[in-house]
Amino acid sequence: MKTPYLLEAKNICFSFQNRKILDNFNLAIKKGEIHCLLGEKDSGKSTFVKIIGGVYPYQSYSGEIFFNGNPVKFSSQKDSEAAGIGVVYQNFKLIPQFSVCENIFLASEFEFMGVINWRKAFERAQSLFKELGFNIFPGNIVSELNNWEKQIVKVARALVKNPLLVVFDDVTSELSENEGESFLQIIRQLKLKKGLTVLFISHRTNEVFDIADRVSVLRGGKIVISEDMQNADEDIIVRKMTGRDFVTIESDDNFWRSFGITEREKEIISLLLKGFNNREISDKLFISLNTVKTHIYSIYQKTNVNNRLELANLIKEKKTNKNNEI
Incomplete structure (x- = not known):
């Protein structure tokens, strides 16, 4: 069917x-x-x-x-x-002392009677990298590649069996x-x-x-x-993912004022709780990476938390207390 x-x-x-x-x-x-x-x-x-x-x-x-x-x-x-099904695993490690081609084709369809046809494997690797738009030489040793190139090798490995x-x-x-x-x-x-x-x-x-x-x-x-x-809707997606309603709490000025949180820091908190990293926050708010780090340190100091999860739990606790008061 x-x-x-x-x-x-x-x-x-x-x-x-x-x-x-x-x-x-x-x-x-x-x-x-x-x-x-x-x-x-x-x-x-x-x-x-x-x-x-x-x-x-x-x-x-x-x-x-x-x-x-x-x-x-x-x-x-x-x-x-x-x-x-081809999978690019987050924690999969390439074998650093092996070549790019060896990492892609070990236990591959080019193996016959325990022997790999390396000429065909090499040509297939070149074809894969061409399709991906990268000029990575299949004979290179993996340890000589940068992190970005290693990720491309992982993608090629996932694509090798079409x-x-x-x-x-x-x-x-x-x-x-x-x-x-x-x-x-x-x-x-x-x-x-x-x-x-x-x-x-x-x-x-x-x-x-x-x-x-x-x-x-x-x-x-x-x-x-x-x-x-x-x-x-991004706010709905975030709330579904975390189980926390950030939008209502973030608009509670008295809550943030009690910690001495500035308007800029509120913007950063919002992005932190949506999963943005420091570099992404820097680019989104057009401020330097060091400035972002300084603000985050200040936020954690003011709210007496150690990370964004504790910050999210603080907000969730505040919302729960507020609802109980009602």
Whole structure:
């Protein structure tokens, strides 16, 4: 039966050390779209990636996975790759003393009787880099590459078996802002030029609104909202992701005045709670990176917190107290 969905996950449950990571998780990804799975850190995003990537075999979870309309039960990463899924993992490490070509093609389709046809592998690597728009020599040793080039090698590795779905597991977190923007452009080109479907994992709302056709938010092991981007509201998405209503609290001048928070610092707090990093805040507010760092230090000192999570909890506590007073 034909289906508009390339990947469907139905009622997925996964636990680790008696902690439920995914709890009746449901997700449907349409063919040809860039679908963003958004959630805070440690919300279970990478767990789902490892399930569809075959790292966690089907016996380790309950529920059903459908790919291109067919039920699938992956026992290994090879099963996932054979079905048509390529994954760029956040924490996957290339082998530094091996060449670019070796990193891409070890255990590849060019292996016969335990021997890899390196000439074909080399030519295929050159073709992949040309498609991606980069001039990386396949014979280079990985340890000689910069961080940006290593990310491109990881993408090439995910594309080598011509997948239908490419998954990017929070990969921009390791890149600078300019590199991150360039990486998003690569993803756009994979959709436009190769017609691939993309699952983009992130915890940054600004990236989602920059690239996604559709967004799903993961919180508490469940999908709490799925929305086409033309209908998506950033404040609603943030509240769904965090479970905290920042907009009302941020407008409470008496609350901020009690801590001596300035108008500029309120702007920075708003961006911090939406997942922006220091460099992104600097560019968005047209102030220097050092100025951003100084303001953040001042905010934490004034509010007696150590990080943005504690800041968010402070705001949540204030909102709860205010509602109780009412």
